[in-house]
Amino acid sequence: MTAYTTPIAIKKKGNHSLEVSWEDHHISLYSFRYLRQHCSCAGCVEEWTGQKLLDPETIALDLICTKVETTGNYALSFSFSDRHDTGIYHFDHLRAICPCESCRGKQKPLRF
């Protein structure tokens, strides 16, 4: 477990955004719409080819998240207002999709 992918604090800011503080002092701020667009569940990403099945533009602009839960020791899961809740967001994946300026560009979403 590296500091880079170990969260130390998770904040659900209202129904629209999520803030994750990592052990390496980085802070990631995600909108729940962005997280929904980056869901890696088998319904959103083809299991064998890794091809994206979800068209990100189909996600409603006013999408919110009603519940954030930890999954075991390694991931988060979300209940979105479009009733999608099958995604398991591995901490490694969450860090890899951090939308901040300095992380963007070197993004390479991981798959599990």
Place this chain on the structure above:
Amino acid sequence: MSDQNNETVLTALSQVIDPALGKDIVTLGYVKNININAGCVTFTLAIPAPLFPSKEKMREKAEAILSTLPGISSVEIKMKTEIQTAVPTRGVPGVKHIVAVGSGKGGVGKSTVAANLAAIFSEYGAKVGLVDGDIYGPTVPILMGARNAELNQNERGIIPIESHGIKFMSMGLLSKGSAPLIWRGPMAHKAIQESLLRVDWGEIDYLFVDMPPGTGDVHLTLVQTVPVTGAVIVTTPQDVGMTISLKTFRMFEQTKVPVLGLIENMSTYQCLHCGKEDDIFGAGTVSKEAERLRVPFLGGIPLSKKIREYADSGMPVIFADPMAAGPYVDIADKLATEIYVRNYNKRTLIIEEEPEEASESFTV
């Protein structure tokens, strides 16, 4: 009148260090119920694990230090085990620690190790539960000497079977004799969830989960359903066993379950005729591997006809033949300490909820 009071006693006791954590026993909160009466001081030393290798040393040191205080004529220390848990476990109510016992391949003696470790933790004063996660090859009922037990329910859930002071749950009890469970993944998933969550465990300090070999549905379900304190991996020393165990190790690593250590089973064989030891599967490879992976090596258990016979007759070694249980006790000792130290250093991850801020315009 005594010259001493609670303050001076606590100050004196703060010289006693718990070597596992490098902190003193007062700061760690082990010292409880101090009572000073006419030069006689009594207190409770609440130790954090059932087999704490340093507990006798700490007790002796505390006694020695207090005896030197002026006005103290006698010291009486009561020992108590108080197992701590960092997180109020979300998954299984009443359960403080969940320990998965896994292996890469089958036949390495994982279930035997799990049952025997559970028995030792119980014998040393912990409240112990055991879940048979190996739904396709359930052996826990046999190992616990209760192969014909019947499962019943109350309003809180399934009542676990109690044998040798250990509460256990096995899907093996639902399919009698040689009738196999032929299930696809989703059923296995459901079965393991029920075995953990729908059982009326009561108060449990350590819940051991005997995993099926490999990395499959049951493993994923376990790590996703409950926060697992850690996992131990049982392996035999020969190359095939070790290589496959690495896959199990990587699985726990990916799902961020701490690996508490490796156990080398069947490490040596003592010949019944000449008494000579022979390393049938090679020996020492597991400890080297543990060093390379930077996880603790918990110990080795010899291949023994006795252990096999006790296992088949449903009698954990610690009860059948305490003299032969030495290697298991050493392992349990290290494991209990490892759980305790990890738990002490663990941070609890809480999801904070903040009301919607003024900056509601945040979008991507």
